[in-house]
Amino acid sequence: MTLPERPTVAELSGNRFEVTYLLDTDDQADAEDRAYKIAVEQTIEFPPDLAPDGDIRDHVIGQVRVVSATDDGRHRVVISYANETAGPDLAQFLNVIYGNVSLLPGVRLEKLDLPAEKLVDFRGPRFGREGVRALIGVYDRPLLCSALKPMGLSAQMLADMAYQFAIGGLDLIKDDHGLVNQPFSEFKARAKLCAEAVTRANQETGLNCLYLPNVTAPAHKVLDYARYAVEMGAGGLLICPGIVGLDTMRMLADDDAINVPIMSHPSFLGSMVTNPTTGMDHYVMYGQLQRLAGADMSVYPNFGGRFSFSEAECRAIVDATESDMSHLKPIFPAPGGGMTMEKVPTLNAFYGRDVVYLVGGGLHRHSDNLTENVRYFIQLISEPVS
Amino acid sequence: MTLPERPTVAELSGNRFEVTYLLDTDDQADAEDRAYKIAVEQTIEFPPDLAPDGDIRDHVIGQVRVVSATDDGRHRVVISYANETAGPDLAQFLNVIYGNVSLLPGVRLEKLDLPAEKLVDFRGPRFGREGVRALIGVYDRPLLCSALKPMGLSAQMLADMAYQFAIGGLDLIKDDHGLVNQPFSEFKARAKLCAEAVTRANQETGLNCLYLPNVTAPAHKVLDYARYAVEMGAGGLLICPGIVGLDTMRMLADDDAINVPIMSHPSFLGSMVTNPTTGMDHYVMYGQLQRLAGADMSVYPNFGGRFSFSEAECRAIVDATESDMSHLKPIFPAPGGGMTMEKVPTLNAFYGRDVVYLVGGGLHRHSDNLTENVRYFIQLISEPVS
Numbered sequence: 073m074t075l076p077e078r079p080t081v082a083e084l085s086g087n088r089f090e091v092t093y094l095l096d097t098d099d100q101a102d103a104e105d106r107a108y109k110i111a112v113e114q115t116i117e118f119p120p121d122l123a124p125d126g127d128i129r130d131h132v133i134g135q136v137r138v139v140s141a142t143d144d145g146r147h148r149v150v151i152s153y154a155n156e157t158a159g160p161d162l163a164q165f166l167n168v169i170y171g172n173v174s175l176l177p178g179v180r181l182e183k184l185d186l187p188a189e190k191l192v193d194f195r196g197p198r199f200g201r202e203g204v205r206a207l208i209g210v211y212d213r214p215l216l217c218s219a220l221k222p223m224g225l226s227a228q229m230l231a232d233m234a235y236q237f238a239i240g241g242l243d244l245i246k247d248d249h250g251l252v253n254q255p256f257s258e259f260k261a262r263a264k265l266c267a268e269a270v271t272r273a274n275q276e277t278g279l280n281c282l283y284l285p286n287v288t289a290p291a292h293k294v295l296d297y298a299r300y301a302v303e304m305g306a307g308g309l310l311i312c313p314g315i316v317g318l319d320t321m322r323m324l325a326d327d328d329a330i331n332v333p334i335m336s337h338p339s340f341l342g343s344m345v346t347n348p349t350t351g352m353d354h355y356v357m358y359g360q361l362q363r364l365a366g367a368d369m370s371v372y373p374n375f376g377g378r379f380s381f382s383e384a385e386c387r388a389i390v391d392a393t394e395s396d397m398s399h400l401k402p403i404f405p406a407p408g409g410g411m412t413m414e415k416v417p418t419l420n421a422f423y424g425r426d427v428v429y430l431v432g433g434g435l436h437r438h439s440d441n442l443t444e445n446v447r448y449f450i451q452l453i454s455e456p457v458s
Numbered sequence: 459m460t461l462p463e464r465p466t467v468a469e470l471s472g473n474r475f476e477v478t479y480l481l482d483t484d485d486q487a488d489a490e491d492r493a494y495k496i497a498v499e500q501t502i503e504f505p506p507d508l509a510p511d512g513d514i515r516d517h518v519i520g521q522v523r524v525v526s527a528t529d530d531g532r533h534r535v536v537i538s539y540a541n542e543t544a545g546p547d548l549a550q551f552l553n554v555i556y557g558n559v560s561l562l563p564g565v566r567l568e569k570l571d572l573p574a575e576k577l578v579d580f581r582g583p584r585f586g587r588e589g590v591r592a593l594i595g596v597y598d599r600p601l602l603c604s605a606l607k608p609m610g611l612s613a614q615m616l617a618d619m620a621y622q623f624a625i626g627g628l629d630l631i632k633d634d635h636g637l638v639n640q641p642f643s644e645f646k647a648r649a650k651l652c653a654e655a656v657t658r659a660n661q662e663t664g665l666n667c668l669y670l671p672n673v674t675a676p677a678h679k680v681l682d683y684a685r686y687a688v689e690m691g692a693g694g695l696l697i698c699p700g701i702v703g704l705d706t707m708r709m710l711a712d713d714d715a716i717n718v719p720i721m722s723h724p725s726f727l728g729s730m731v732t733n734p735t736t737g738m739d740h741y742v743m744y745g746q747l748q749r750l751a752g753a754d755m756s757v758y759p760n761f762g763g764r765f766s767f768s769e770a771e772c773r774a775i776v777d778a779t780e781s782d783m784s785h786l787k788p789i790f791p792a793p794g795g796g797m798t799m800e801k802v803p804t805l806n807a808f809y810g811r812d813v814v815y816l817v818g819g820g821l822h823r824h825s826d827n828l829t830e831n832v833r834y835f836i837q838l839i840s841e842p843v844s
Contacts, residue, residue, distance in 0.1 A: 075619075075822070081610045083641035109764070116608035117634055119819035128610035157609060159640035161676050163701050167636055167725050171698070174728030175759050175795075177766045222502035223543060224467045224514035233461075248503055250553055254545035255469035290547050291709040295678075312557070315549050317703035323677040339553050342560030343737040344729050351729040373561050378495070380563045409561075433505035436461070 078126035087155045090137065090185040091169050095147045096178035096349045100139065103147035107136045110179065111151050113172045132157060148182070160193045162319045162365060170352065181352035184360050191398040198325050199333040199368045200401025201394075201426055207307065207333065208243050208280050213454040214420065215428045216446070217244035217335075217406065218435050220251065220266065227257045231265035233442065238273030238281040240446025244428065245270060246310045247286035249337040259289065259297055267305035282307030284335055287324070288315050298324050308333040308368075314340030318365040325366025335406065335428075336367035346380060354385040359392020362403065369404040369428050374419070377410025383422070390423065404428045413438060416452045429453060464512035473541045476523065476571040477555050481533045482564035482735045486525065489533035493522045496565065497537050499558050518543060534568070546579045548705045548751060556738065567738035570746050577784040584711050585719040585754045586787025587780075587812055593693065593719065594629050594666050599840040600806065601814045602832070603630035603721075603792065604821050606637065606652065613643045617651035619828065624659030624667040626832025630814065631656060632696045633672035635723040645675065645683055653691035668693030670721055673710070674701050684710050694719040694754075700726030704751040711752025721792065721814075722753035732766060740771040745778020748789065755790040755814050760805070763796025769808070776809065790814045799824060802838045815839060 093110065095103050111134030112120055123129050131154055138150035158165040173179050197203075205211050218237055220230040230251075237245050245266075253259040263285040270283040287297045287309050294316060298309055313321045313336055325334055338358065344351040351357075354372070362370040370393060373379030375386045386407060394402040405423065408430025419429065431449060438445040479496065481489050497520030498506050509515050517540055524536035544551040559565050583589075591597050604623055606616040616637075623631050631652070639645040649671040656669040669692050673683045680702060684695055699707045699722055711720055724744065730737040731744075740758070748756040756779060759765030761772045772793060780788040791809065794816025805815065817835060824831040 076611070076615055079611055079615065081642050113764075115636065116610065117605075117636055117818065118608040119823065122819060122822050123608055128608055132608070132610035156641050157636075159638060161639060163674050163676055163698075164636070164638045164640070166701050167638075167674065167698065171635070171701070171725035172728070174700070174726050174730075175724060175732070175765045176728070177732050219503075222504040222509055222514055222518070224502065224518035225462070225465055229462055229465065249557070250501065250503055250543070250550070252545060252550045252553075253547060254550070255542050256467050288549050288553065290549055291677075291703060291706040292681075312549075312553065314560070315552050315557070315703060315705070317677060317701060317706060319701070320677040320703060320706075338561060339557035340560050342558070342562070343733070344560075346561070346563050346736050347729070347733040350732050378499075379561045432503065433508060436508050437505065 075124050077124055079124055079128060081127035081132060084127060084131050084154055084156055087187070087189040088152045089155060089187060089190045090150050090152045091181065092148060092150050092183040093173070094142065094180040094182050095149060097147055098141065098145045100141065100147070103149060104139045107139050107149035107151065110134070110173060111136050114168050115153065115157050117172065155190050162194065162322050166318065178349050180348065180350055181356055183353065184356060186397065188398040191400060194364050194400065195326055195366065196363055196400035197366055197368045197403050198331065200403055204333050204368050204404060208282060210243055212425070214423065214425060215243040215404070216450055216453060217246060217428050217430050218242055219246050219248040219432050221248035221432070223248065223250050223254070224256055227262035227265045230257060230262055231269040234266045234283060235269040235273050236442040237446055238270045239277060240443035241277065241279055241450055242281055242446045244282050244284060244308065246284040246335060249286055249288065249310060249312055249339050252286055252288055259285070260300060263301040263306060264304045267301065271305045282333070284308035284310040286310040288312040291316065294320055295323070295327070298330050302330050302332055306332065308335060310335045310337060312337045312339040313365060314338065318361060321367060322365040333368040334366060335369040335371060336362050337371045338373070353388065354381065355388040355392040358389045363397055363400050367403055369406045371406040371408055371430060373409035374407030374411060376415065379409050406430055408432065413449060413452055420453065420455070461510050463510055465510055465514060467513035467518060469542055470513060470517050470540055471542065473573070473575040474538045475541060475573060475576045476536050476538050477567065478534060478536050478569040480528065480566040480568050481535060483533055484527065484531045486527065486533070489535060490525045493525050493535035493537065496520070496559060497522050500554050501539065501543050503558065541576050548580065548708050552704065564735050566734065566736055567742055569739065570742060572783065574784040577786060580750050580786065581712055581752065582749055582786035583752055583754045583789050584717065586789055590719050590754050590790060594668060596629060598811070600809065600811060601629040601790070602836055602839060603632060603814050603816050604628055605632050605634040605818050607634035607818070609634065609636050609640070610642055613648035613651045616643060616648055617655040620652045620669060621655040621659050622828040623832055624656045625663060626829035627663060627665055627836055628667055628832045630668050630670060630694065632670040632721060635672055635674065635696060635698055635725050638672055638674055645671070646686060649687040649692060650690045653687065657691045668719070670694035670696040672696045674698040677702065680706055681709070681713070684716050688716050688718055692718065694721060696721045696723060698723045698725040699751060700724065704747060707753060708751040719754040720752060721755040721757060722748050723757045739774065740767065741774040741778040744775045749783055749786050753789060755792045757792040757794055757816060759795035760793030760797065762801065765795050792816055794818065799835060799838055806839065806841070
């Protein structure tokens with residue numbers, strides 16, 4: 073024999089977490105069969121009949137807890153995984169909940185149920201809603217964020233734009249997510265000039281606008297860029313976890329030398345949600361996973377814009393940003409993509425107070441005075457919901 | 459005015475690269491409209507009518523080069539981007555070719571056309587097919603790889619298994635991609651014991667089996683894990699770029715202190731390809747992007763296995779592993795997932811000599827003597843294609 077007959081896995085705590093998947097089958101037996109295959113695939117990835125008896129078979133293999141028909145002709149399955157299958161790390165956690173499942177057609181990750189014993193592995197958002205509000209000093213209305221763009225402007229031109237935004241009272245200014253380290257606007261020059269411009273404006277206004285440079289940088293430079301930007305006075309960071317990996321964002325959130333809020337941008341992540349029978353629900357991708365990975369604000373395309381998310385999908389994201397996750401703080405939903413002033417009343421009614429509105433072109437369109445446009449927009453979003 | 463009227467973007471070289479997308483529309487005008495919106499979205503992400511005249515409008519915005527109907531009722535569009543929109547980095551390159559496109563329904567990335575002037579930004583695979591063969595010393599047949607598993611075994615048990623594999627003459631032994639740093643088999647203990655076991659076996663056989671531990675680790679530990687493993691004698695590395703980001707793999711490939719071949723595993727990447735109208739083609743995901751990001755071997759689920767890839771999709775991957783990409787070396791396709799001995803003749807006819815076969819459970823099933831099973835399997839794959 074080459075495999076031990078009954079290996080004892082002494083490290084098993086008995087603590088488990090649950091993952092819910094939707095399968096595109098209306099057949100109960102088929103659903104049960106596929107559920108068991110997922111439970112095996114995501115853990116031992118080994119023919120179950122060849123797996124050794126004992127703890128591996130009894131505890132390490134995922135356990136199918138529920139297989140039930142849904143109203144829309146699918147099946148919902150709940151699989152329980154031993155905490156130790158993921159170990160303490162976010163990267164391997166992602167692999168357990170979804171790694172090879174991503175290669176299986178007709179399986180969608182719907183929801184994570186993580187008890188406190190599992191959530192202790194994650195610090196989560198360092199600031200959350202309350203922390204971000206405390207930094208900015210705005211408590212009673214939605215927050216407003218815009219982006220420095222278009223690509224092609226020099227670092228100095230973007231810094232001038234940042235100054236005008238900040239003088240108008242904008243709460244957050246981010247780099248466009250497409251600005252990183254191109255020759256027309258190199259990262260360190262831009263981060264320094266823009267941080268200084270916003271600091272100068274804050275001194276004049278008495279407000280606390282935060283500037284968030286984009287650190288979606290090469291893997292060996294992310295930490296250096298982020299720490300440099302914070303040293304220069306950046307009040308937050310923007311990052312695209314779909315490009316650099318969710319755990320890279322987590323690394324920044326956990327870094328005590330950084331200690332500023334993090335805004336997560338959905339670039340490269342869309343195909344994970346856009347097809348209803350594969351990928352994962354918006355609730356998981358733009359809510360639960362962002363909180364696990366330390367985002368304080370989760371950007372996503374708003375309903376009614378140039379992208380495809382529905383009102384229900386946006387509602388699910390909002391729910392996930394504030395659902396109970398033990399010590400993990402609630403974070404801001406940050407809808408963007410085609411925001412215009414005309415939509416503000418509808419959006420205020422939908423989102424209420426706890427939202428960060430991302431406005432890009434819409435802010436430039438009102439007039440050619442950016443500072444006045446910011447003031448007007450903030451007044452608009454501050455009106456009480458009728 | 460807050461935006462400069464005609465900013466000059468002095469850094470533009472005039473060099474551009476092209477990206478082909480498939481749009482799920484049979485209407486020419488709709489396709490042209492959407493193509494232009496993509497060209498804007500992926501670059502300036504700003505209302506074109508508000509963008510300043512001059513270089514930004516003329517060169518920075520993507521340029522639609524082709525919009526043509528396909529045989530299957532879609533439209534193929536080719537968009538050209540200035541090299542500088544991506545800068546020199548893989549991360550921002552990914553953002554330009556696909557970032558916000560991922561959020562648009564009905565757009566699929568089909569192909570990258572990268573001239574040598576763009577490819578100079580990427581070192582690519584350090585070894586490629588020839589380099590991996592030279593390390594192992596096997597030139598005239600497919601290579602065989604298996605995985606250490608199931609999860610739950612101790613580091614010592616896995617090292618014993620590695621020894622048995624290597625004594626049998628296996629070419630490559632990887633950690634299962636689900637083994638990283640769980641309590642039953644911590645990374646450094648496992649990497650050390652398994653590397654030592656394979657080194658000992660190589661001394662006995664005179665062969666050069668490579669052991670590839672899985673470094674799909676927390677972002678702040680990946681480099682440390684990889685360098686440690688190589689110091690301990692690991693002959694290669696396994697990583698899941700869908701979890702840690704493609705650029706993290708690129709970082710390892712570029713690191714002179716590492717200098718071993720890299721195998722890329724598709725965990726978490728499946729939803730990027732499984733729906734034909736979104737995401738990207740297998741050619742791009744498992745071929746072109748893997749080479750840009752430095753993989754020497756690209757793992758994907760083989761046709762006829764427990765996953766969903768078709769023969770045509772697997773053929774596209776093979777084509778992309780060896781297509782002309784200037785100085786970027788051809789790499790090994792590494793099909794896995796449900797490989798059995800019975801399939802070898804079919805697979806040899808399909809793949810020929812330049813392939814790494816991943817065999818998991820199939821290798822354990824032949825008999826309870828792993829060493830003999832390896833010998834038998836290698837004999838099978840070595841038979842000339844009829």
